[in-house]
Amino acid sequence: MSTRKKARLHFAVIQRQAAFFVLLVSVLILSLLEGIALLEERRSLSIDPEGETEAPRYTRRQSQRVDWLSGQAQRFSQDLRKNDIQGAQIYHRVKSASSAEEKARRRHTRVSGLNDLYGMRVVVSNELDVYRSLQCLSSTYTIVPGTLKNYIENPKPSGYRGIHAVTLFEGQRVEVQFRTVAMHTQAEMEHEAYKARTRTVHV
Numbered sequence: 001m002s003t004r005k006k007a008r009l010h011f012a013v014i015q016r017q018a019a020f021f022v023l024l025v026s027v028l029i030l031s032l033l034e035g036i037a038l039l040e041e042r043r044s045l046s047i048d049p050e051g052e053t054e055a056p057r058y059t060r061r062q063s064q065r066v067d068w069l070s071g072q073a074q075r076f077s078q079d080l081r082k083n084d085i086q087g088a089q090i091y092h093r094v095k096s097a098s099s100a101e102e103k104a105r106r107r108h109t110r111v112s113g114l115n116d117l118y119g120m121r122v123v124v125s126n127e128l129d130v131y132r133s134l135q136c137l138s139s140t141y142t143i144v145p146g147t148l149k150n151y152i153e154n155p156k157p158s159g160y161r162g163i164h165a166v167t168l169f170e171g172q173r174v175e176v177q178f179r180t181v182a183m184h185t186q187a188e189m190e191h192e193a194y195k196a197r198t199r200t201v202h203v
Contacts (some may be wrong), residue, residue: 016131020150034174065094069118072169076120076137083136085129091121115147115166116175123184130178134163137176142168152183160187 072093080088095103096118104111111117122133130152137143147166155161162179179187 011098011131016128020131022154062094062096065118069094069120069174072096072174073120074188076122076140079140080122080133084189087123087125087131088129088133089123095119111200115144118169118174119177120173120174121177121178121179121184125181127180130163130180133178134165137165137167144173145166158190160190162187178185 020118069092073090077088077090095114098115100111100117107114124130124133144166147164149164152161152163161183162177164175164177166173167176168174
């Protein structure tokens with residue numbers, strides 16, 4: 001690799017790191033400004049004995065929850081296109097009641113305390129668009145304080161890479177994941193391998 005190409009690559013890495021640092025500082029400042037309001041909002045949610053909140057957004061039927069999340073994904077897709085981020089694929093899912101209850105028991109918490117009852121996965125063509133998509137998200141919606149995780153700069157032990165941020169859409173927490181196509185493919189392969197390893201075989 002020529003010296004000029006090395007310099008360009010080094011400069012691109014610095015730009016990416018600087019952009020993430022600026023975004024992180026922005027989120028921290030926003031956290032200070034909105035943290036109290038967010039805590040008050042959480043205190044106001046009433047919880048029933050089964051761990052489900054009485055707030056309507058938590059008690060929607062499954063089909064209504066899916067429709068709501070689909071609408072949020074479509075709106076965010078439009079936001080990305082307005083910011084000249086083309087070709088992004090957004091997948092979304094609503095955790096089933098049985099899955100949510102099982103995870104809540106495993107974590108010794110209430111269902112309403114889970115951050116991933118709703119999930120979006122944004123898949124883009126390259127790493128730069130991952131950061132641009134994250135910037136679009138943070139400038140349009142509120143990222144819940146302390147939930148921004150950069151597994152691109154700091155991959156998980158398994159090698160997983162991506163960026164996660166729990167974000168408020170109309171007051172509801174949605175876990176948003178950002179990946180490139182390559183990161184997504186690798187993660188899906190690892191997930192299938194994990195399921196194969198943990199699948200019980202009955203003889």
